[in-house]
Amino acid sequence: MAQTFPLPIRCSHCGHTSEAPVYRHINAVEDPETKAKVLSGEIFLFRCPACGEKQLVTFPLIYRDGRLLLCLSGQELAVEGLGEVCGRRVENVGDFIEKAKIFDAGLDDVAMELCKFVTRGDLQKNVDLRFLKLDGADNDVIFTYPENGQMQLVSVSFRTYEDCRGIVQRNPDLQPPAGLAVVDRNWVEKFLK
Helix, strand or coil: CCCEEEEEEECCCCCCEEEEEEECEEECCCCHHHHHHHHHCHHHEEECCCCCCEEECCCCEEEEECCEEEEECCCCCCCCCCCCCEEEEECCHHHHHHHHHHHHCCCCHHHHHHHHHHHHHHHCCCCCCEEEEEECCCCEEEEEEEECCEEEEEEECHHHHHHHHHHHHHCHHHCCCCCCECCCHHHHHCCCC
């Protein structure tokens, strides 16, 4: 079971300060209940006991799920000896949840970032796509993105993802560096310009 520690949180709505239980380390294999809270984003929500408002709470977190070691941190972190473990670092909660979902679905995050690049081109929109899930009998890739105050869904053929995966496998430049690599839109797009 993942352990929590108290973090003082000031409610952005009413100003009341109280303590929220937050995690430092989660082993998803040993604690599937907490893993589900990561994938849903529930562990990052705080409900003020005074007014009932919910707000997002960000805190440093290490998440281990099989071959994935995912760190939520705004600072570069040096790690050694990861071996076959895939190390990733993200700086915000949205990226953390998305990265956990990508690996949970058995997908490659580099290929997914390339798939997002292709999808933005197909949409002819410069939007911030987020992986939501695989869906349907053909495992269509479902992305979300905000537009006009609403969340939009876009479905992409799994074949598009597979084509992107093939490109990544054939291109050694698209292999992330060892350690806790930051693999995001900016990282992938520097190879595509």
